[in-house]
Amino acid sequence: MDTPHDTYDLITTPLTPALLRGALDVERTAHGLLPHRLPARARAQNTDGQLAMAESQPAGVRLALRTRATAVELDTLPTKRVYGGLPRPDGTYDLLVDGTLAAQGTVAGGSTLTVDLARGTFEHAEGQPGTVRFTGLPAVDKDVEIWLPHNETTELVALRTDAPVEPARASGRPVWLHHGSSISHGSDAASPTATWPALAASLGGADLVNMGFGGGALLDPFTARGMRDTPADLVSVKIGINVVNGDLMRMRAFGPAVHGFLDTVREGHPAVPLLVVSPILCPIHEDTPGPCAPDPASLGGGQIRFIATGDPAETAYGKLTLRTLRDELARIVAQRAADDPHLHYLDGRELYGEADFAELPLPDALHPDAAAHRRIGERFAGRVFGPGGAFAP
Known part of the structure; x- marks a missing residue:
């Protein structure tokens, strides 16, 4: 579901913590928002690079929107891991419409974190943001969730849609x-x-x-x-x-x-x-x-x-x-x-x-x-x- 954005008019919605579910903290970076799964006080007490990497990977974190949009674009800056010279597959973004998986996508490029398992070292190289696009969604009011890659640190840069969005309503679930x-x-x-x-x-x-x-x-x-x-x-x-x-x-x-x-x-x-x-x-x-x-x-x-x-x-x-x-x-x-x-x-x-x-x-x-x-x-x-x-x- 990847279509050039010049075929439809898009609205840019500011990315705020109110649009996120599943994060314990959100850090504002030079690029946008970085979800965390440990609060800032805990991160300040941690000295382990492995845990720092893991808690910044947004397992279970998702954008939760209410919208009539038929097209959604999300710009992100992912950090891809490389082990032993072997890059891993690009992380997957899952798009759910009213709780049902409707589409999946990836973002190419981004930054890299090279991990040497034998030496226990980490080397970071800065990259550029990319875009995941979803089109063809039903033109009705609906709940849209974009689950971020569970194994890829993901900075949220920009959100664009062809209809206004607001935070999803409370689900009422425990x-x-x-x-x-x-x-x-x-x-x-x-x-x-x-x-x-x-x-x-x-x-x-x-x-x-x-x-x-x-x-x-x-x-x-x-x-x-x-x-x-x-x-x-x-x-x-x-x-x-x-x-x-x-x-x-x-x-x-x-x-x-x-x-x-x-x-x-x-x-x-x-x-x-x-x-x-x-x-x-x-x-x-x-x-x-x-x-x-x-x-x-x-x-x-x-x-x-x-x-x-x-x-x-x-x-x-x-x-x-x-x-x-x-x-x-x-x-x-x-x-x-x-x-x-x-x-x-x-x-x-x-x-x-x-x-x-x-x-x-x-x-x-x-x-x-x-x-x-x-x-x-x-x-x-x-x-x-x-x-x-x-x-x-």
Whole structure:
């Protein structure tokens, strides 16, 4: 749906935070607006380049408009990631009309962020904005959402339409605030509305605020405070894979960190349903601690794969594996639930377990592919939003 804009008259609408959903903060840059998924205070306390990159990638962030427009143009400045000299595909923009996917597009060019996984370095090169265009929309009053690429930092530069726009009306759906790792962020999902949390929110009738951060679900206090201060009707935290593959703490520190994180979230959400989800199956880390590292044999090839480099014998000294971590999470939630009737637990292997791995293996040994994202999202919706689930009406 890409048509030269000189075939119709366009109105430029100023981009403001009122047009956005799913962002915790919006920064005004030299180019326009940059959505963030961590508030400014949290970003000021973070020194990790990986988390800084992840929180600026707008997973779950969308423009939400009410309009009769048949044509929409959005100028953006994307930042494309390059790993090991291999550029990734351009990020996808999903256009929804009255909640139904109507079109998809991309923006070519933009800035680049070259990531050296072996050295842990980042190199940024400035680029130029581009445009995604959608035409042929029905000439009636409708809700239009443009979901931004979940894996591509996106500065919003200009919005043009052939009819006036206003912010979309409140949906009346419950707001679901979710925190997790790269899997919740949407790594390897087909598009921004096809990440498992976006799918689950759509099936469950909820408005998603996605605080899934690739490599960044590490029980950081500033993330907990960000969740505490974000209005929500439903809250979930998916804890574990980054704690294991980052190898940042042992069992002695893990339990108190979980308690502290949940205590902080509860300060802002004392009585809403709060769901703790343990990791999905990941065979490389089920019984082998971190750290996780790129498999040297895969660097420079078409598919980077990951390996666990820890020693299983060290679990006796408190090193974490997914198996030991799940046991501790279940214990902590059971303990707290005695005084918190709205606290719930879900074993992540109910969303993706051994049978799923046999059918839909993790391509890089760490992240689900697009088909597995759909399965996880559908299962989460059924188990959590469905009858008897933690988020059931």
